[in-house]
Amino acid sequence: VVGGGNIWRGANAGERGMDRATADYMGMLATVINALALQDALESLEVDTRVQSAIEMQQVAEPYIRRRAIRHLEKGRVVIFAGGTGNPYFSTDTTAALRAAEIEAEVILLAKGKVDAIYNMDPLLNPDAQKFTELSFIEVINRGLGVMDSTAASLCMDNNITLVVFGLNKSENIKRVVMGEKLGTIVRGENRS
Known part of the structure; x- marks a missing residue:
C-alpha cells in the first residue's frame, strides 16, 4: 500500500x-x-x-x-x-x-521517511526521545504514539498482524527487513508473543 x-x-x-x-x-x-x-x-x-x-x-x-x-x-x-x-x-x-x-x-512493513522506529516522543523535535524496540498495539493506542491511527492499529491487533516500523532512508533497509533482520520497532498483539 x-x-x-x-x-x-x-x-x-x-x-x-x-x-x-x-x-x-x-x-x-x-x-x-x-x-x-x-x-x-x-x-x-x-x-x-x-x-x-x-x-x-x-x-x-x-x-x-x-x-x-x-x-x-x-x-x-x-x-x-x-x-x-x-x-x-x-x-x-x-x-x-x-x-x-x-x-x-502476517506482517506489515511500515517504512518511514523521517524516523527509523517508534519513539516515546518526536525524535526530530526532542533529542531525548527514547526508541522502542517492541510494543503491543494496546500500548501504541494508549500512549498515542502516532505511528498509525487507532483504526489501523485495531485492525492489525484483531487480525494478529505484526507491524514492523523502520527507516526508509538508510541504504538497503527494505532488503534488510524483508530478509528478517530486526530493525526499528516491532508491534504485536497485546501479549507481544
Whole structure:
C-alpha cells in the first residue's frame, strides 16, 4: 500500500477549510501516482508487478479485487495497492491494515521517511526521545504514539498482524527487513508473543 502524502495530504487540506471528502479523494489519486512510479521502478528491476486501485481507472490500474490480488501473489507478482479504501476519512494506514487482513498477510512493513522506529516522543523535535524496540498495539493506542491511527492499529491487533516500523532512508533497509533482520520497532498483539 502506498501513500500519497508527498503529493497531497487530504486530512490537512480539510483542516484548512477544504471539503474533507474532496481533499481525501485528491489524496487517493496521489496514491495512484505513487503506485505507478513504484511499479515503474520495480519493473525496471524486472520485478513483475500489478497495481490495483480502489478507485476505478482501468487505463492505469486494475480494480481492487481481493481474489485477483491473491492470485497475483500466488504467481509471485508484487501487488501494489492504491486509491486507499476508495472511501474518504480512511487513512492509508487503515488501508494497509485492511488489505493485509484481506490477503491474510502476517506482517506489515511500515517504512518511514523521517524516523527509523517508534519513539516515546518526536525524535526530530526532542533529542531525548527514547526508541522502542517492541510494543503491543494496546500500548501504541494508549500512549498515542502516532505511528498509525487507532483504526489501523485495531485492525492489525484483531487480525494478529505484526507491524514492523523502520527507516526508509538508510541504504538497503527494505532488503534488510524483508530478509528478517530486526530493525526499528516491532508491534504485536497485546501479549507481544
